[in-house]
Amino acid sequence: MIRTVDLCKYFDGVKAVDGVSFSVDKGEIFGFLGPNGAGKTTTINILCTLLTPTSGEAQVNGYDVTKNPSEVRKSIGLIFQEPSLDDRLTAEENLDFHGIIYDVPKDIRTERKKELLEMVDLWERRKNVVKTYSGGMKRRLEIARGLLHRPTVLFLDEPTLGLDPQTRNHIWKYINKLREDQGITIFMTTHYMDEAENCDRIAIIDYGKLVALDTPDNLKRLVGGDVITIRTTDDEKAEKEIGEQYNLNVRRDEAGIHLEIENSEEFIPQFISSFSTKINSIHLRRPTLDDVFLKLTGHEIRTEEASARDRMRMRMRGGH
Amino acid sequence: MFWKAVYVICLRDIRRFFREKSQIIGSIARPALWLAIMGTGFNTVFRSPDAGNYAQFLFPGIIGMTVLFTSVFSAVSVIWDRQFGFLREMLVAPVSRTSIAVGKTLSGCFQSMIQGSIIMVLSFIVDVTLTPLIIIKVLAIIFLISFALTSLGLLIASRMVSFEGFNLIMNFLVMPMFLMSGAFFPISGLPAWMKSIVAVNPLSYGVDALRGVILGIHEHALATDILFLAGFAIIMTAVAVTAFNKAE
Numbered sequence: 370m371i372r373t374v375d376l377c378k379y380f381d382g383v384k385a386v387d388g389v390s391f392s393v394d395k396g397e398i399f400g401f402l403g404p405n406g407a408g409k410t411t412t413i414n415i416l417c418t419l420l421t422p423t424s425g426e427a428q429v430n431g432y433d434v435t436k437n438p439s440e441v442r443k444s445i446g447l448i449f450q451e452p453s454l455d456d457r458l459t460a461e462e463n464l465d466f467h468g469i470i471y472d473v474p475k476d477i478r479t480e481r482k483k484e485l486l487e488m489v490d491l492w493e494r495r496k497n498v499v500k501t502y503s504g505g506m507k508r509r510l511e512i513a514r515g516l517l518h519r520p521t522v523l524f525l526d527e528p529t530l531g532l533d534p535q536t537r538n539h540i541w542k543y544i545n546k547l548r549e550d551q552g553i554t555i556f557m558t559t560h561y562m563d564e565a566e567n568c569d570r571i572a573i574i575d576y577g578k579l580v581a582l583d584t585p586d587n588l589k590r591l592v593g594g595d596v597i598t599i600r601t602t603d604d605e606k607a608e609k610e611i612g613e614q615y616n617l618n619v620r621r622d623e624a625g626i627h628l629e630i631e632n633s634e635e636f637i638p639q640f641i642s643s644f645s646t647k648i649n650s651i652h653l654r655r656p657t658l659d660d661v662f663l664k665l666t667g668h669e670i671r672t673e674e675a676s677a678r679d680r681m682r683m684r685m686r687g688g689h
Numbered sequence: 690m691f692w693k694a695v696y697v698i699c700l701r702d703i704r705r706f707f708r709e710k711s712q713i714i715g716s717i718a719r720p721a722l723w724l725a726i727m728g729t730g731f732n733t734v735f736r737s738p739d740a741g742n743y744a745q746f747l748f749p750g751i752i753g754m755t756v757l758f759t760s761v762f763s764a765v766s767v768i769w770d771r772q773f774g775f776l777r778e779m780l781v782a783p784v785s786r787t788s789i790a791v792g793k794t795l796s797g798c799f800q801s802m803i804q805g806s807i808i809m810v811l812s813f814i815v816d817v818t819l820t821p822l823i824i825i826k827v828l829a830i831i832f833l834i835s836f837a838l839t840s841l842g843l844l845i846a847s848r849m850v851s852f853e854g855f856n857l858i859m860n861f862l863v864m865p866m867f868l869m870s871g872a873f874f875p876i877s878g879l880p881a882w883m884k885s886i887v888a889v890n891p892l893s894y895g896v897d898a899l900r901g902v903i904l905g906i907h908e909h910a911l912a913t914d915i916l917f918l919a920g921f922a923i924i925m926t927a928v929a930v931t932a933f934n935k936a937e
């Protein structure tokens with residue numbers, strides 16, 4: 370469904386996307402995971418023909434994005450990171466605009482409009498101007514709109530950014546339903562780790578390069594078992610002791626000492642009985658994609674705040 | 690597909706136009722105030738052998754002014770759409786950018802024609818008689834002026850990413866165009882430097898055509914006005930469409 374070969378995009382010499390190759394199968398939910406500025410949105414913009422690549426190839430639904438952009442556009446639905454609705458129009462009018470510009474015949478449009486607005490629980494509010502909607506409602510409307518022309522590939526750029534957990538769950542329910550009902554292929558970007566768990570496969574991107582591509586479970590296996598966090602009265606001494614006694618991957622920060630270990634159930638009792646430094650607490654957990662990201666890139670995924678520009682935009686939008 | 694895109698872009702703008710009540714009230718109040726206050730105020734000092742009173746002389750100028758502002762604002766609404774994301778919804782649709790540009794231009798023309806019609810209703814204030822034939826001619830001229838000015842605005846909007854440059858355009862392009870169009874004073878007695886600006890200002894041909902049709906007083910033949918406006922509109926549209934196609 371989607372295929373890229375050595376895709377690159379430079380902005381004034383800055384490599385936003387740097388030699389990215391991957392392919393996505395039909396009906397797959399494919400996640401692009403990485404911090405902001407890693408090149409996720411740039412990749413999406415290339416795939417949906419809004420940007421032309423500096424070099425490399427990209428195909429969507431069998432069409433080349435630079436040679437055949439209009440066929441690509443017909444094949445895809447897009448849910449942007451930032452709202453792209455006309456907030457002076459009603460939900461229905463926004464959908465009509467989309468339906469007409471995508472050449473969906475009127476009777477089919479009417480039918481799908483009802484079906485989709487009911488799916489995202491906005492049918493009752495269809496005659497209200499979008500300005501009166503909450504953030505979650507707007508996002509749901511955008512999802513309905515992106516599906517109106519029955520795309521074969523749906524692109525979701527940070528679909529649940531800034532939404533409350535309840536709405537996020539809701540949206541994930543829709544996405545899974547879509548795949549089951551319509552066999553739609555979904556390409557999404559996110560920097561929420563828990564959200565990425567919903568994907569069939571995940572590509573981890575950092576500084577414009579792919580660092581890993583696999584199923585969430587396989588990626589977690591890269592971490593090498595469970596993650597144990599130990600707090601002691603003297604972490605520095607404890608770290609040294611562990612380093613001497615066990616051949617383990619050890620990392621220390623303000624939260625304590627972190628170990629990655631297989632067979633942790635057997636390890637812990639043995640560890641406690643033989644350890645000389647006084648232990649305050651032991652915490653054991655299964656690895657998450659956060660651990661994977663840390664392991665692969667050497668830094669944590671930055672949980673950044675909204676940039677100054679976004680905040681200003683929010684204010685402007687709230688202002689009228 | 691081309692005309693469907695043009696249609697839906699116009700439909701959206703017209704819907705927004707009628708939804709904004711304050712805008713509609715403003716579009717009636719503003720010309721009414723101009724005509725009532727300026728028309729009365731300058732009437733005592735205005736002497737022209739062939740025009741009636743100043744308010745009547747001003748009337749076609751106010752139509753021209755309204756068309757200018759409506760066209761420019763309609764075109765730069767593209768910058769709003771860019772800021773608030775809706776432009777992407779249009780750009781990523783399977784339609785050509787040319788159809789988007791043409792849609793935007795025609796929508797500016799329709800909005801100008803609506804605004805122009807509102808002002809024509811106000812013609813009783815200044816005691817100008819409009820026959821159906823004059824009304825049709827005026828609307829046709831409005832369409833032509835607006836086509837020229839909206840494409841000019843679109844050219845600017847396609848190069849402008851934010852609103853920071855907007856004041857610059859208002860002060861150094863729109864206001865001079867407005868003041869030096871012959872909307873307020875006859876251009877025949879002006880000094881040479883000002884005359885040369887008036888001569889390249891598309892709005893002055895528009896105002897002249899309107900005044901000729903409404904009052905029967907004009908500087909150029911109607912055909913000259915129409916030819917200049919049409920030529921300007923065609924060239925501007927071509928340039929604007931090219932610029933719009935190139936913009937990221």
